[in-house]
Structure formats: C-alpha cells, structure tokens
Amino acid sequence: DTAVSQTPKYLVTQMGNDKSIKCEQNLGHDTMYWYKQDSKKFLKIMFSYNNKELIINETVPNRFSPKSPDKAHLNLHINSLELGDSAVYFCASTVGGELFFGEGSRLTVL
Amino acid sequence: AQSVTQPDIHITVSEGASLELRCNYSYGATPYLFWYVQSPGQGLQLLLKYFSGDTLVQGIKGFEAEFKRSQSSFNLRKPSVHWSDAAEYFCAGRPSQNFVFGPGTRLSVLP
Numbered sequence: 001d002t003a004v005s006q007t008p009k010y011l012v013t014q015m016g017n018d019k020s021i022k023c024e025q026n027l028g029h030d031t032m033y034w035y036k037q038d039s040k041k042f043l044k045i046m047f048s049y050n051n052k053e054l055i056i057n058e059t060v061p062n063r064f065s066p067k068s069p070d071k072a073h074l075n076l077h078i079n080s081l082e083l084g085d086s087a088v089y090f091c092a093s094t095v096g097g098e099l100f101f102g103e104g105s106r107l108t109v110l
Numbered sequence: 111a112q113s114v115t116q117p118d119i120h121i122t123v124s125e126g127a128s129l130e131l132r133c134n135y136s137y138g139a140t141p142y143l144f145w146y147v148q149s150p151g152q153g154l155q156l157l158l159k160y161f162s163g164d165t166l167v168q169g170i171k172g173f174e175a176e177f178k179r180s181q182s183s184f185n186l187r188k189p190s191v192h193w194s195d196a197a198e199y200f201c202a203g204r205p206s207q208n209f210v211f212g213p214g215t216r217l218s219v220l221p
Binding site: 097 | 161173200
C-alpha cells in the first residue's frame with residue numbers, strides 16, 4: 001500500500017493552461033504539505049494544511065490554489081501555467097515527526 | 111533566518127570508502143533534524159532522525175549521524191559506501207510547523 005500517493009506522476013501542458021495534482025495519504029496524518037523542487041533540486045515549501053485548515057502559505061503566486069477536502073487529501077490547482085512553473089511537485093504528510101513523501105509529480109510547461 | 115546548509119554540492123567517493131556529508135543548522139529552538147535520500151526520479155526517503163537523547167543516531171542502509179550542538183551540525187556518515195548509495199542527500203530541520211531543507215549534496219560512487 002502506498003502511504004502518500006500523487007496523481008498524475010507526469011504532466012506536460014502548454015502555457016496558459018490550468019492543471020491539478022491530487023494527493024492522498026493513508027497514514028492517518030493530520031498535516032499535509034506541498035513542496036516544489038526546482039531543476040537544481042532545491043526543495044521549497046509552498047503550502048501546509050492541518051486538519052483541512054491552511055497553516056502555511058509561503059510566497060506563492062495566487063495562481064496556485066490548494067484545497068483540502070478532508071485531512072487525507074490535499075490537492076493543488078494551478079491556473080494560467082507559466083514556463084517557470086515547470087518543476088517536480090511533492091506532497092508530504094506528518095503527524096508530528098518526520099515527513100513522508102509522495103513520489104512526486106513532474107510538471108513540464110511548454 | 112532559520113536555515114539548513116550543506117556546504118558540499120557534489121561529493122565523489124570510491125566504492126568501499128567511508129563517507130561523511132556535512133550539515134549545519136541555524137535556528138535556536140531544540141532542533142529536530144533529519145537526513146533524507148532521493149534516488150533519480152523518486153521521492154525522498156527518510157534515512158534517520160534526531161529529536162533528543164543520544165547524539166549518535168543510527169539509520170537505515172548502514173547510515174549514522176551525529177548531532178553536535180556546539181557546532182550546530184548534524185553530519186551523516188557511512189563506513190563503507192556501496193554503488194547503490196549514489197543519490198541526492200538532503201539534510202532537513204524542523205524549527206516550527208515548517209520543515210526546512212538544505213540544498214542537497216549529490217553523491218557519486220566510483221567503481
């Protein structure tokens with residue numbers, strides 16, 4: 001059983017399109033995160049939710065909108081995609097200790 | 111600012127040699143510290159973690175790390191590297207609700 005699962009694993013799309021990435025965890029964790037990993041492998045926090053409430057909202061363009069319908073799910077919707085949005089997006093969850101990561105969703109904007 | 115640094119961008123070692131990857135943190139609270147490994151095209155896997163107690167921490171795959179408060183360091187070590195250890199290694203800290211990651215160290219292993 002996959003603990004933190006993300007779909008899709010790969011997205012290739014044109015500039016200006018809208019796309020969504022879904023994340024689900026079956027670990028019973030309360031807190032979920034979205035991280036962006038750029039081409040230099042640097043990991044940057046984007047958002048965090050605790051029990052469906054937004055607790056971390058870093059300086060991210062408002063084209064990015066997270067949604068947490070319940071504590072096991074955290075989705076990321078991106079409007080009007082730009083070239084600079086190309087990256088690997090990681091979902092992660094925790095219950096207070098370490099982070100558990102999904103396998104990542106590689107977004108390529110053409 | 112709360113940060114985690116990894117001074118070495120890329121390290122190359124021969125298979126069977128010992129390894130030490132450096133990590134320093136700069137935040138004042140009791141540090142929760144972690145080492146993760148990322149193989150190409152994969153997510154991040156936890157190698158080990160330090161919350162409190164014994165400053166020498168054992169992890170998976172034969173890795174260990176030592177917390178040194180006086181040096182604000184949490185260096186990762188392995189006595190004998192295997193070719194399969196080639197990957198990107200990330201040190202991370204948790205000063206608050208957020209996890210802060212270092213820039214990563216890429217490990218290459220020569221046969």
